[in-house]
Amino acid sequence: MSIKLLLEKAHVEGIRYFDVYRREGGYRSVEKALKEMGPEAIVEEVKKSGLRGRGGAGFPAGMKWSFIAKPEGVPRHLVCNADESEPGTFKDRYLMEFIPHLLIEGLIVSSFALGSNDTYIYIRGEYAWIVDILEQAISEAKNNGFLGNNILGTGFNCNIHVQRGAGAYICGEETALIESLEGKRGNPRIKPPFPAVQGVWMRPTVVNNVETLAAVVPIINMGGEEYAKIGVGRSTGTKLISACGNINKPGVYEIDMTISVEEFIYSDEYCGGIANGKKLKACIPGGSSVPILPANLLLKTAKGETRYMNYESLSDGGFATGSMMGSGGFIVLDEDQCVVRHTLSLARFYRHESCGQCSPCREGTGWMEKILKNIEYGKGKLSDIDLLWDIQRKIEGNTICPLGDAAAWPVAAAIRHFRDEFEWHVLHPEEAQQRNYGLAHYADPIHVPATA
Amino acid sequence: MVKFSEEQLAEFNRLVSRYPEGKQKSALLPVLHLAQDSFGGWLSAETMDYVAEMLQISSIEVYEVATFYSMYNLKPVGKYMFEVCQTGPCMLRGSDDIIAYIGEKLGIKPGETTSDGMFTLKTVECLGACGYAPMMQLGKHYREHLTREKVDAIIEECRSKAANMN
Numbered sequence: 001m002s003i004k005l006l007l008e009k010a011h012v013e014g015i016r017y018f019d020v021y022r023r024e025g026g027y028r029s030v031e032k033a034l035k036e037m038g039p040e041a042i043v044e045e046v047k048k049s050g051l052r053g054r055g056g057a058g059f060p061a062g063m064k065w066s067f068i069a070k071p072e073g074v075p076r077h078l079v080c081n082a083d084e085s086e087p088g089t090f091k092d093r094y095l096m097e098f099i100p101h102l103l104i105e106g107l108i109v110s111s112f113a114l115g116s117n118d119t120y121i122y123i124r125g126e127y128a129w130i131v132d133i134l135e136q137a138i139s140e141a142k143n144n145g146f147l148g149n150n151i152l153g154t155g156f157n158c159n160i161h162v163q164r165g166a167g168a169y170i171c172g173e174e175t176a177l178i179e180s181l182e183g184k185r186g187n188p189r190i191k192p193p194f195p196a197v198q199g200v201w202m203r204p205t206v207v208n209n210v211e212t213l214a215a216v217v218p219i220i221n222m223g224g225e226e227y228a229k230i231g232v233g234r235s236t237g238t239k240l241i242s243a244c245g246n247i248n249k250p251g252v253y254e255i256d257m258t259i260s261v262e263e264f265i266y267s268d269e270y271c272g273g274i275a276n277g278k279k280l281k282a283c284i285p286g287g288s289s290v291p292i293l294p295a296n297l298l299l300k301t302a303k304g305e306t307r308y309m310n311y312e313s314l315s316d317g318g319f320a321t322g323s324m325m326g327s328g329g330f331i332v333l334d335e336d337q338c339v340v341r342h343t344l345s346l347a348r349f350y351r352h353e354s355c356g357q358c359s360p361c362r363e364g365t366g367w368m369e370k371i372l373k374n375i376e377y378g379k380g381k382l383s384d385i386d387l388l389w390d391i392q393r394k395i396e397g398n399t400i401c402p403l404g405d406a407a408a409w410p411v412a413a414a415i416r417h418f419r420d421e422f423e424w425h426v427l428h429p430e431e432a433q434q435r436n437y438g439l440a441h442y443a444d445p446i447h448v449p450a451t452a
Numbered sequence: 453m454v455k456f457s458e459e460q461l462a463e464f465n466r467l468v469s470r471y472p473e474g475k476q477k478s479a480l481l482p483v484l485h486l487a488q489d490s491f492g493g494w495l496s497a498e499t500m501d502y503v504a505e506m507l508q509i510s511s512i513e514v515y516e517v518a519t520f521y522s523m524y525n526l527k528p529v530g531k532y533m534f535e536v537c538q539t540g541p542c543m544l545r546g547s548d549d550i551i552a553y554i555g556e557k558l559g560i561k562p563g564e565t566t567s568d569g570m571f572t573l574k575t576v577e578c579l580g581a582c583g584y585a586p587m588m589q590l591g592k593h594y595r596e597h598l599t600r601e602k603v604d605a606i607i608e609e610c611r612s613k614a615a616n617m618n
Contacts, residue, residue: 183507
């Protein structure tokens with residue numbers, strides 16, 4: 001069994017309620033942080049822990065906190081990003097649904113560290129029932145003296161408010177989220193100024209993902225150095241992985257980032273293998289935006305080494321032969337799946353979710369969807385594949401926010417690794433309507449050149 | 453004429469009180485949810501103007517937000533709205549088939565409402581239920597692991613709920 005720091009108690013009966021959560025050791029980190037440590041000591045522990053943002057970008061959380069500006073007399077805010085919308089990702093939902101007090105506890109400690117007296121949880125609008133769960137947890141914490149005025153007699157005041165979004169993937173981008181929190185369209189802002197200097201209502205703001213803030217609880221309880229001992233290299237602590245697609249046991253798993261991708265897919269403790277006795281064809285290991293990999297490059301790196309479920313190993317080989325940990329949305333495709341059709345589905349998603357602010361993204365995502373549709377439905381030309389490549393190149397890096405990159409990468413990776421499947425669609429349009437390309441050579445061992 | 457009831461007004465005030473003085477516009481998204489739930493499941497121009505007046509902002513500020521987010525309905529919808537996810541992970545688990553089946557069963561295409569005003573079928577993009585696919589949102593909750601049989605049961609459930617209301 002792997003180490004569990006976040007979900008260990010998630011299935012204790014009644015853990016959703018304060019009394020049970022408290023009895024199981026909950027809110028100890030608030031007592032420790034507020035009574036025995038100061039804000040700076042908390043930031044130091046988080047820095048020492050090596051905790052990296054769990055939303056997708058993987059930026060060191062302690063460093064992000066240390067950037068917050070502290071102008072005299074200007075309130076600061078912590079905002080929790082619960083706008084979980086990256087296809088394949090449903091880990092934050094799981095955490096909030098089953099063990100909401102863990103998030104509230106992490107929010108209180110983090111609010112104290114950052115000096116936020118009014119902290120906001122921005123949750124995607126569709127998670128409507130989770131709003132009730134969170135508000136219940138907040139009111140219980142308040143009734144027990146962990147929120148409100150003069151928390152535990154320390155003089156620290158803090159309230160947590162839950163705001164629902166209304167259906168927009170882009171609001172997971174932190175500056176779009178801030179705009180949305182201000183009651184506007186979710187158009188990302190140009191940085192700088194960064195939110196740490198001018199965020200919500202032009203006040204210094206830190207935006208962190210749900211899982212990141214929950215991880216502050218074990219970090220305070222065990223100490224940053226102990227936390228950093230779990231995992232490997234710069235992948236410290238545990239990570240929630242939401243696994244979906246053609247596997248036997250879809251769900252949310254907490255891993256300590258030392259297990260191999262192969263073990264994660266085939267072990268009964270995790271995904272339990274490919275469903276219906278099929279073979280693995282491809283996988284997107286970190287949410288729909290990150291590069292898709294064929295089975296052979298997923299399980300082993302281009303150098304022939306075992307690939308592990310951590311930040312460094314998943315990105316080994318760069319985009320040429322690797323992928324990314326991203327948000328931990330692990331999407332598995334079996335041998336019957338069509339990579340062209342799947343890429344089209346993702347392209348439609350990004351076209352739908354582009355905010356329309358930057359023309360490369362607004363126009364490019366539409367063109368990519370249109371061209372992919374032609375290829376999928378037997379009306380494509382071979383030159384369309386190069387055209388797709390050209391369009392994604394012109395989106396990447398040319399937009400205000402990373403949605404452009406997120407839309408470009410899945411198309412690029414699909415062409416990079418599955419070009420022959422695209423060509424087969426173009427060259428055999430009628431056959432491609434009848435059957436899928438199948439596994440082909442995508443699981444064959446990769447030839448590793450001998451090193452001199 | 454649209455006007456919040458006393459209970460709705462109390463909720464409106466609670467929502468606005470969460471933001472700093474003078475930043476009441478921040479409550480716009482939650483207030484639009486409240487208005488949509490209160491006034492027939494969609495946002496008419498009259499409803500949006502009322503929200504603008506309540507928040508002391510201009511109507512255009514409400515329109516531009518209402519048209520940006522996918523959860524706000526700008527046209528009347530059926531009593532029960534089936535919002536079926538069609539993004540990658542759901543597609544891998546057969547959402548195309550579920551969408552086609554619902555359409556066939558209700559005699560409507562995605563985006564349409566049945567002539568009796570009972571059902572609307574809408575395709576949506578990833579709702580964060582990828583491990584429990586295929587799925588749909590129905591009101592405040594998710595219906596997951598959908599099969600044809602489950603769809604039949606949900607339609608029956610809605611019909612009998614509606615019959616009991618009359």
